[in-house]
Amino acid sequence: MRLAEAGRGIDWKRFGFILLGVALFCLAYFSPPWAPAADPQGTLFELTREGKAAIALFLLAGVWWVFEVVPIGVTGIAIGVLQALFLIRPPREAFADFMDPSVWFIFASLVIGMVFTKTGLTQRMAYRMLAVVGERTSMIYLGCFTMTAGLTLIMAHTAVAATVFPLLVAIYSLYDEDNRPTRFGKGLFIGMAFVAGAGSVMTLLGSARGAVAVGFFKSMAGREIAFFEFSYYLVPVGLVMVLLLWGFCMVFFKPERATIPGLRERAVGLYAKLGPVTAVQKLALAIVFAAILTLLLRSFVPALNALDKSAVMLVTTLLFFLFPVLTVEDLEKVPWNIALLFGGAMSIGSCLWQTGAAKWIALKWLLLFQDAHWLLFVMGIAALVLVMTNFIMNVAAIAITLPVALVMAPYLGVAPDVVFYASLVAAGMPFMLLVGAAPNAIAYESKQFTPGEFFLAGVPASVLLLVVLGLFVSFLWPMLGMPTLTAVR
Numbered sequence: 001m002r003l004a005e006a007g008r009g010i011d012w013k014r015f016g017f018i019l020l021g022v023a024l025f026c027l028a029y030f031s032p033p034w035a036p037a038a039d040p041q042g043t044l045f046e047l048t049r050e051g052k053a054a055i056a057l058f059l060l061a062g063v064w065w066v067f068e069v070v071p072i073g074v075t076g077i078a079i080g081v082l083q084a085l086f087l088i089r090p091p092r093e094a095f096a097d098f099m100d101p102s103v104w105f106i107f108a109s110l111v112i113g114m115v116f117t118k119t120g121l122t123q124r125m126a127y128r129m130l131a132v133v134g135e136r137t138s139m140i141y142l143g144c145f146t147m148t149a150g151l152t153l154i155m156a157h158t159a160v161a162a163t164v165f166p167l168l169v170a171i172y173s174l175y176d177e178d179n180r181p182t183r184f185g186k187g188l189f190i191g192m193a194f195v196a197g198a199g200s201v202m203t204l205l206g207s208a209r210g211a212v213a214v215g216f217f218k219s220m221a222g223r224e225i226a227f228f229e230f231s232y233y234l235v236p237v238g239l240v241m242v243l244l245l246w247g248f249c250m251v252f253f254k255p256e257r258a259t260i261p262g263l264r265e266r267a268v269g270l271y272a273k274l275g276p277v278t279a280v281q282k283l284a285l286a287i288v289f290a291a292i293l294t295l296l297l298r299s300f301v302p303a304l305n306a307l308d309k310s311a312v313m314l315v316t317t318l319l320f321f322l323f324p325v326l327t328v329e330d331l332e333k334v335p336w337n338i339a340l341l342f343g344g345a346m347s348i349g350s351c352l353w354q355t356g357a358a359k360w361i362a363l364k365w366l367l368l369f370q371d372a373h374w375l376l377f378v379m380g381i382a383a384l385v386l387v388m389t390n391f392i393m394n395v396a397a398i399a400i401t402l403p404v405a406l407v408m409a410p411y412l413g414v415a416p417d418v419v420f421y422a423s424l425v426a427a428g429m430p431f432m433l434l435v436g437a438a439p440n441a442i443a444y445e446s447k448q449f450t451p452g453e454f455f456l457a458g459v460p461a462s463v464l465l466l467v468v469l470g471l472f473v474s475f476l477w478p479m480l481g482m483p484t485l486t487a488v489r
Contacts, residue, residue: 014069028056028328029086037363038357039407051357053088054348058357061348061403062391065435072441073337076344079351089351095349096315098343101310106342106438108313109162110334112288113442115320117166118273118330119281126170126270135263137175137184142246144168144188145195149169149242152199152206155292159313161196161439163288168192169446174267175260185448187253190457192246194431196439201428202238203231213398213420221406221416233421233482237472244464252457284325292318307356329350338441345435348391360390362401366408374414374485378422378473379466381405385426386462390436398427415483422473432458 034052036044057079064075076098078349083094097103116122133143144164151160168188169179176182199207204214204227214225294312298304320326352358362384369380381401389397431434432455434444442456449457478484 014067017063017067018069021060021069024063025056025060025082029053030058038367039363045356045360045363047360050088051360053086054351054355054357055088055361057086057088058348058352058391060346062433065433066451066455071337072444072451073340073344076340076342076347079344079347080306080357081349083351088181089354093354094347097347098340100343100346100366101308102489103339103342103346104364105156105313106158106162106441107334107339108310108317109159109438110338111315111317111320111326112159113162113166114330114333114422115325116163116282116289117169119284119325121284122166122170124271124274124277124281126167126174127267127274129167130174130267131173131264131271135259135261137257137259138250140171140260141187141191141249141255144171145191145246145249147340148192148195148197148235149202149238152271152366153203155206155209156295157196157200158438159292160199161192161442164192165442165445166226172446172448174263175257178234179447181448182256184255184257185446187249187255188300189446189448190454192254193247193437193454194248194429194442194461195242197429197431198238198241198245199436201425202235203227205284207428209398210424213402213424213427215378217402217406217420220409225420233477233480234424235423235437236445236476236480237468241465242466244468246462248464252460272464278328279294280325283323284433287316287319287325292426301306305314311381322361335384335445338438338445341435342438345391349397361388362405363484366401366405370408370412374412375474377408377412377414378418378484379470381419382422382426382469386430389427390430390433390458398423409488413485415486417482418473418477418484421482422469425469425472426465427471429462431461431465443470 029052031052033049034047036046038044060082061079064070064078065072069075070078080091080094080098083089088094116125129143129147130140133139144167147336148160148164149165155163172185172188173179175184193261201210204210210230214230218224291312294304294307295309296314298307298309321331352361365381365384366377369377372380385397385401388401402420402423405418405423409416409419432442434440434451435456441443443449444451444454473484
């Protein structure tokens with residue numbers, strides 16, 4: 001009887017997806033050697049045993065992350081463990097990526113979000129915004145998305161998501177006091193993650209990927225991309241995507257209620273009850289704004305370039321505990337699941353890069369378009385970057401694909417500029433997997449959606465992105481003066 005009851009308690013669907021991930025890993029890992037890839041000059045690039053094993057691990061992690069067969073942070077741990085057990089990379093290298101500065105940047109961003117919530121700053125911001133946008137849920141969507149995109153013009157999208165997240169939690173509590181999953185909740189948090197990506201492509205301050213790509217472009221194309229030239233071409237794309245994503249959420253996540261009657265008056269009353277800004281709130285704001293100002297100045301003051309952005313962000317965490325705004329009990333509330341998720345993401349990204357698997361994948365994919373129309377070649381690059389950036393950090397996706405694409409572009413008569421900008425747009429908007437960008441994982445903390453629901457929403461959103469990008473590549477960027485071709489093929 002007990003065995004029968006236990007059998008009825010087995011989640012066979014979850015068990016099936018666990019086996020699917022394991023089966024894909026074994027199929028790739030134990031398969032015979034794969035054919036080498038060739039670069040445009042005809043040089044062969046062999047896929048090593050370690051490279052093939054890295055692809056096998058890549059497949060397993062993708063399945064487990066999408067279907068959340070175990071907590072997403074535990075899948076991150078599995079990535080490091082399997083690299084060590086199957087001799088894909090030395091353990092020191094596999095696990096060192098969990099301490100990568102980018103992971104600690106995300107940690108510090110999460111702590112800032114905790115501070116805003118604990119001190120009541122998020123409530124102040126939420127009530128003030130609701131008093132402006134009013135009671136219509138469509139306008140609440142638009143107000144939240146506009147604010148998110150606006151902040152990414154001057155802040156890294158990870159920091160923006162961590163700052164905005166508790167604000168959205170406060171707003172949502174006025175819609176559903178029990179914080180149950182609703183269509184409005186899904187749209188609010190998934191939309192925030194999507195819009196944070198769309199906004200981050202507009203300036204060099206939105207993320208690290210822009211600076212990395214500019215460096216590759218300068219070394220390979222021999223020309224510097226200026227700060228305002230960068231934004232001249234990418235601001236229109238970002239603005240169009242923000243508006244379209246608002247419409248997307250209104251269609252796919254249409255709120256259960258068109259309005260929240262009495263919300264404006266309630267928000268005004270709640271704001272009044274908060275009283276004047278406290279000394280602790282002023283201190284928290286001063287610490288955060290000082291960090292943001294330092295990060296901004298790094299882009300304009302050469303003497304500050306040596307300052308690591310993760311170290312700057314972690315100074316805020318130290319100060320919060322020194323004063324103390326936070327206590328050890330608050331440290332225990334940090335969502336370590338998210339930190340481990342990005343540790344695993346960094347580890348698999350480095351694994352694909354160091355074993356040569358990423359370059360092999362890029363060459364195999366892009367060579368499919370070597371005889372295609374130039375537009376198909378550019379969109380093929382964008383599609384590859386879009387897929388890769390959903391699995392590995394967008395900086396890594398750019399580092400892997402852009403150099404290969406810039407080498408191939410002259411052989412096809414394609415200008416490097418259009419390859420550069422198309423790659424950046426795709427890298428900035430990983431809409432399908434939580435590991436694609438920190439805002440995706442931060443939004444997941446709302447408990448409003450599952451990884452599978454995020455993926456299902458991300459597929460049509462990614463198609464929408466590629467359509468918009470195709471229009472810009474074909475018509476709008478050339479109208480703005482961007483070169484697309486270097487010679488007649």
